[in-house]
Amino acid sequence: MKTFLEVRERDGAFAIRHDDLLAYAGPSQLIACTLTFLLFERAFADLSPGAPPRRDDIRLRTAFPGDGVHAAMEMVARAVTDGRLVVDTRLGPPEAPPAPAGRFYFEVAIGNAARAYWPKPGVFDDRFIDMVVNYQDGGGGPKAQADYLAYKHDLIGRLRSMAIGDLFESREIPAWTVPPPPAPIEVIDHGTLLRVTFADCVAYHGRTSIGGLALGYRLLQHAFARLSPGATPDRDEISVFTAFPGPGLRDALELVTRAVTRGAYKADPAADVPGPAGVTGRMYFEVEIAGRRLRLALIEGAIGEEFIRLGRKSKAGEATPADEARWTELKEALAVAVLSTPAADLFVEL
Missing domain, CATH: 3.30.1330.130 (60s Ribosomal Protein L30; Chain: A;)
Structure with a gap:
């Protein structure tokens, strides 16, 4: 060496x-x-x-x-x-x-x-x-x-x-070019333009729930494009409701919008809403910007049965070390799939 x-x-x-x-x-x-x-x-x-x-x-x-x-x-x-x-x-x-x-x-x-x-x-x-x-x-x-x-x-x-x-x-092996990272998300905070990257989200949250982190990032990209086309939204005008209380999703929303700190984020896993099941709750999201609201559900099949089964075992304290290792693997794979899929192809508007 x-x-x-x-x-x-x-x-x-x-x-x-x-x-x-x-x-x-x-x-x-x-x-x-x-x-x-x-x-x-x-x-x-x-x-x-x-x-x-x-x-x-x-x-x-x-x-x-x-x-x-x-x-x-x-x-x-x-x-x-x-x-x-x-x-x-x-x-x-x-x-x-x-x-x-x-x-x-x-x-x-x-x-x-x-x-x-x-x-x-x-x-x-x-x-x-x-x-x-x-x-x-x-x-x-x-x-x-x-x-x-x-x-x-x-x-x-x-x-x-x-x-x-x-x-x-x-x-x-054949050489490759690096795919461009997800575009930064822009928001206004007290008159200042902020550009938040997915790398910023990883630095804030870590990789523990990286699949949900990627999902939250794509959710905001899609919602901003639909609710505030051509204009950068103000952080103070953004609120989010979801039936999925995952920490990765929450931290992506917090870092970009500060919705958790502002009391503009609510998660209710018992909510009677449409959308595929997650490890907890359902994959249903409402994003509101300056009075305009978008209701979304994750597409069916985006999260596999094995992911959900192992995630629930982990949350219940019943997962073996092998289960935990496999779930980590699946979370990383989910993040790759989410970030490589256009945001508009991940969600169904309700």
């Missing part, structure tokens, strides 16, 4: 150390930071062997939704902030090994070249998944956490000692 990665910005090249990734992502993400560092070491050697790659020319796709890997990718490539990271748990071949959520599968594109990478068999085994599922969030008590820390250091020692070609399977 090299001691640093090198990337270029407009004004020159600079080095990023493994410890820089760890400082950004946090000490709990030791394995994620090491894996990402080694991924970039291999990809840079494959795709940009003659010179450090331009930071803004690095595009990434992955089937792994873990926060630590995403943070490390952000540190190296600024991929999250600039919308050059796509998370889609459906990506990759069957031989890409399962992770606690999603799969260990990564695609890196630099310029006109791109390659896919996934760990070779045995690198991440069943014990790894069991340890992460049970102890990554601090469970098991002091003794279990001490054992887990020792396990992590042993694993990263083995990873760092591997030759550059021994960790990942790899194959050439």
Whole structure:
């Protein structure tokens, strides 16, 4: 393992150390930071062997939704902030090994070249998944956490000692362009124009309910286009009622409109309204702007039966660690599907 990665910005090249990734992502993400560092070491050697790659020319796709890997990718490539990271748990071949959520599968594109990478068999085994599922969030008590820390250091020692070609399977794939991120949402706040991006919503809420976060973002995009065409709405004139009380949806609405803080947001999961069932309540929404009201329901089938079943198990405290991991995977996949679908195709007007 090299001691640093090198990337270029407009004004020159600079080095990023493994410890820089760890400082950004946090000490709990030791394995994620090491894996990402080694991924970039291999990809840079494959795709940009003659010179450090331009930071803004690095595009990434992955089937792994873990926060630590995403943070490390952000540190190296600024991929999250600039919308050059796509998370889609459906990506990759069957031989890409399962992770606690999603799969260990990564695609890196630099310029006109791109390659896919996934760990070779045995690198991440069943014990790894069991340890992460049970102890990554601090469970098991002091003794279990001490054992887990020792396990992590042993694993990263083995990873760092591997030759550059021994960790990942790899194959050439067609290069791709990054789809544009969802357009920013504009609102007026006390005479000031604000532009809120989906990345802002993720920074505010996190990824815990990222499917609902994406849904709330698309809901507001659609409602603003229908209720305030050609004009930027004022925050103080926006109110929302919904029969779906999900925290992701709520936080997207709050960040853009401040409706929760202003008392202009109401969620009633017991409301007798049309719309497909959610994990809780129904997917029914009313948005009002300056006295004009839009009533919407999510299209049937946008949220699958497995998503709802696992979500309800989680809310009831009955989900197993495997259930929770699968639900995380489905939430990430839902966000990808929602953000890649035009807002007008997600909702039915009532």
